[in-house]
Amino acid sequence: MSSILVDAPTVLRGDIASRQSTRGSINVIETAAAWLLGILWVLPLVYALWKAFHAPEYSTRFVLSAPWTLANFINAWHAAPFARYFLNTVMLVTMVLIAQLVLVTLAAYAFARFRFPGRGLLFALVLVQLMIMPDVLIVENYRTMTLLGLKDTILAIGLPYMASAFGIFLLRQTFKTVPRELDEAARIEGCSPLQTLWKVYVPLARPTYLAYALVSVSYHWNNFLWPLIITNSVEARPVTVGLQVFSATDQGIDWSIITAATLLSTGPLLIAFLLFQRQFVQSFMRAGIR
Amino acid sequence: MTRTKEWLYGWLLLLPAMALLVLFTHYPAVANLWHSFYSTPRGSRQAVFVGVDHYRQLADDPIFWQALSNNLWYALGTIPLSIALALMMAAWVNGRIAGRSVLRLAYFTPTILPMIAVANIWLFFYTPEYGLLEQFLRLFGVPTHNWLGSQSTALPAMMVVAVWKEAGFFMIFYLAAFQSMSPHLAEAAAIEGASRWYFFRRVTFPLLMPTTLFVLVNAVINAFRLVDHVVVMTRGGPDNATALLLYYIYEIGFRFWDSAYAAALTMVLLVLLGAAALAQFLFLERRTHYQ
Numbered sequence: 001m002s003s004i005l006v007d008a009p010t011v012l013r014g015d016i017a018s019r020q021s022t023r024g025s026i027n028v029i030e031t032a033a034a035w036l037l038g039i040l041w042v043l044p045l046v047y048a049l050w051k052a053f054h055a056p057e058y059s060t061r062f063v064l065s066a067p068w069t070l071a072n073f074i075n076a077w078h079a080a081p082f083a084r085y086f087l088n089t090v091m092l093v094t095m096v097l098i099a100q101l102v103l104v105t106l107a108a109y110a111f112a113r114f115r116f117p118g119r120g121l122l123f124a125l126v127l128v129q130l131m132i133m134p135d136v137l138i139v140e141n142y143r144t145m146t147l148l149g150l151k152d153t154i155l156a157i158g159l160p161y162m163a164s165a166f167g168i169f170l171l172r173q174t175f176k177t178v179p180r181e182l183d184e185a186a187r188i189e190g191c192s193p194l195q196t197l198w199k200v201y202v203p204l205a206r207p208t209y210l211a212y213a214l215v216s217v218s219y220h221w222n223n224f225l226w227p228l229i230i231t232n233s234v235e236a237r238p239v240t241v242g243l244q245v246f247s248a249t250d251q252g253i254d255w256s257i258i259t260a261a262t263l264l265s266t267g268p269l270l271i272a273f274l275l276f277q278r279q280f281v282q283s284f285m286r287a288g289i290r
Numbered sequence: 291m292t293r294t295k296e297w298l299y300g301w302l303l304l305l306p307a308m309a310l311l312v313l314f315t316h317y318p319a320v321a322n323l324w325h326s327f328y329s330t331p332r333g334s335r336q337a338v339f340v341g342v343d344h345y346r347q348l349a350d351d352p353i354f355w356q357a358l359s360n361n362l363w364y365a366l367g368t369i370p371l372s373i374a375l376a377l378m379m380a381a382w383v384n385g386r387i388a389g390r391s392v393l394r395l396a397y398f399t400p401t402i403l404p405m406i407a408v409a410n411i412w413l414f415f416y417t418p419e420y421g422l423l424e425q426f427l428r429l430f431g432v433p434t435h436n437w438l439g440s441q442s443t444a445l446p447a448m449m450v451v452a453v454w455k456e457a458g459f460f461m462i463f464y465l466a467a468f469q470s471m472s473p474h475l476a477e478a479a480a481i482e483g484a485s486r487w488y489f490f491r492r493v494t495f496p497l498l499m500p501t502t503l504f505v506l507v508n509a510v511i512n513a514f515r516l517v518d519h520v521v522v523m524t525r526g527g528p529d530n531a532t533a534l535l536l537y538y539i540y541e542i543g544f545r546f547w548d549s550a551y552a553a554a555l556t557m558v559l560l561v562l563l564g565a566a567a568l569a570q571f572l573f574l575e576r577r578t579h580y581q
Contacts, residue, residue, distance in 0.1 A: 030382065034383075034393055037375075041397055041400065042399070044412060044415050048414070102306075103306050106303045107303065114296055115297075116296060116297040116300030119300065126308075128316065132319055132563055132564070133515060134314055135516075135536075136556065136559050137315065137319065138539070138540065138544075138556075139553050142549075144314070144318065159310070160314035163309075163311040228521070229544050240518075247522075258410060259414065262407045265404070265407060266403050273402045274395075
C-alpha cells in the first residue's frame with residue numbers, strides 16, 4: 001500500500017496530462033451526466049445559501065432582483081449564545097486534538113519500534129475501537145462520566161475520543177516506514193528513545209499528522225449525539241448541539257433564521273475547507289489508505 | 291538497550307492511551323453486558339439481578355424489531371447506492387472532463403458538513419408545500435406529499451440524505467486507488483482493442499476490490515453509528531418508520547431513562563458491529579496473503 005501513499009499527493013494536480021491521455025476522454029453524455037449529478041449535489045446547499053441571505057418572503061421565490069440581506073445571520077447570532085457555543089467547540093477540538101496527538105504518538109511509537117510481551121494482543125485490543133467506537137457506547141460512558149463527576153463539561157465530550165485507535169494505526173504505519181538507520185544514528189549520537197521520537201520520527205511523519213489533524217478536527221467539530229447527551233448547559237454545549245437546541249425550540253423561529261444559523265455553525269469549517277481544499281482532500285485520502 | 295528496558299519502554303509508552311481505551315471502550319463494552327442483566331435503578335430502588343429479562347423484553351418489543359429492520363433496510367438502501375455513485379464520481383473526476391475541479395468540489399463538499407447541518411438543510415428541502423422538492427414537483431403536476439411525514443416515504447427520504455452526505459467521502463478513496471493504478475494497463479487494453487466497459491469489468495474493478503471492501507466496512511459502521519439526522523429530522527417518526535437502532539437506544543436510555551434496557555439494546559448493536567469487525571479481520575488476513 002505504500003505506493004499509494006507516495007502517489008497520493010499527485011492526485012489533485014491537474015498537470016498529469018500524460019497519464020490522463022491514456023485513460024480516454026469522456027464522452028458528451030457522460031459529461032452531461034456528471035454535471036447533472038454535480039448540480040444535484042450542490043442544489044441543497046445553494047438553496048440553503050439563498051434562504052439564509054434573503055428575507056423570508058423570498059425564501060421560495062427565486063427572482064434575481066430579490067435583495068440580499070445579512071439580517072438572518074444577525075438575528076440568529078443574537079437569538080442564541082452562538083459566540084459561547086463556538087468558543088466551546090474550539091476548546092473541544094483543540095483539547096481533543098492535542099491529547100490525541102500526544103497519546104497517539106507515544107502508542108504508535110511503542111507499536112512500531114519496540115518489542116515487548118503482549119504487543120500483538122494489545123494491538124488487537126486497540127483495533128477493537130475501530131469498530132466499536134465511543135459513538136455507540138453512549139449508555140455506559142454516560143454512567144462513567146456521572147461517576148467521575150464530569151457530566152456537562154467539555155472534558156467529558158472529548159475524553160472518550162482521546163485515545164484514538166485510528167490515529168494509532170495510521171501513525172504506526174508511518175513510523176514503520178522510517179529507516180532504522182536513522183533511528184540507530186540518533187541513538188549513537190546519544191539520544192534517548194523519547195528524544196529519537198521527537199527528533200527523527202515526529203518530523204518525518206508531518207504529512208500524516210496534518211492528515212490526521214484535519215480528519216480529527218472535522219470529526220469533532222461535527223460530532224453531535226454524544227455531546228447532546230452529555231451536556232445540558234450553555235457553558236458546555238458545542239455549536240452542533242447549540243444549533244439543535246436553537247432550532248428545536250418551538251418559538252416560531254423563522255426558518256430563514258434557522259438556515260442562517262445552520263450555515264453559521266458550519267461556516268468556519270466550510271470556509272477552511274474551501275481555502276485548503278487540496279489539503280483536505282489529500283488528507284482524507286491519506287487517512288483512508290491503510 | 292537491554293531487553294527488560296525495552297519492555298518497560300514499550301509498556302510505558304502505551305500506558306496513557308491504553309488506560310483511556312480500556313476506560314472508554316473495553317470497560318463500557320463489558321459493563322454494558324453486565325448491566326443488561328440488572329434492572330434500572332430508580333430513586334431509592336437499587337438495581338437487582340433480573341437475568342435475561344431484558345432480552346426477553348427485547349424479543350417481544352415490536353419497536354426494537356422495527357428499528358432493527360429499519361436499520362437493515364437503511365444499510366441495504368444506502369450502502370450499494372453510495373458506493374456505486376462514489377465509484378462513478380471518482381471515474382469522472384479522475385478522467386478528462388470539463389470542470390474537473392469544480393465537480394470534485396461539488397461531490398465532496400457534503401462530506402465536510404456536520405450531519406446535523408445537512409439534516410437541517412434537507413428538512414427545508416423536504417418541507418410540505420413550501421420546500422424546494424415540492425415546488426419542483428408541482429411543475430410536473432405531482433400532487434403535494436409530506437415526504438418525511440408519511441410512513442412509506444420517510445425512511446427512503448432519510449436514505450437520500452445519507453447517500454448525499456457519504457458518496458463524496460467514498461469517492462476520495464476510489465480516487466486514490468485510481469491514481470495508484472498503472473497507466474500501462476489502460477494502454478495495453480487500448481492496444482488490444484478492449485472496450486471501456488470490458489476494461490472496467492475485467493481490470494479496473496478487480497483491482498479496486500481492496501478499496502471497495504474498505505469502503506464497504508466503513509459504510510456498514512456508519513449505517514449503524516450515525517443517527518444525528520434522525521434526531522433532527524423525524525425523531526424516529528412517523529410511527530417509528532425512521533427509528534434506527536442507535537436512535538432507539540438513545541430514546542430508551544436518555545428520554546425514558548431506562549439504562550438497563552438500553553444496555554441490552556446496545557448489546558445487539560455491539561454484536562452487529564462485532565460481526566462486521568470479524569468480516570473485516572478475515573478480509574484483512576486475506577489481503578495480506580494476497581500481497
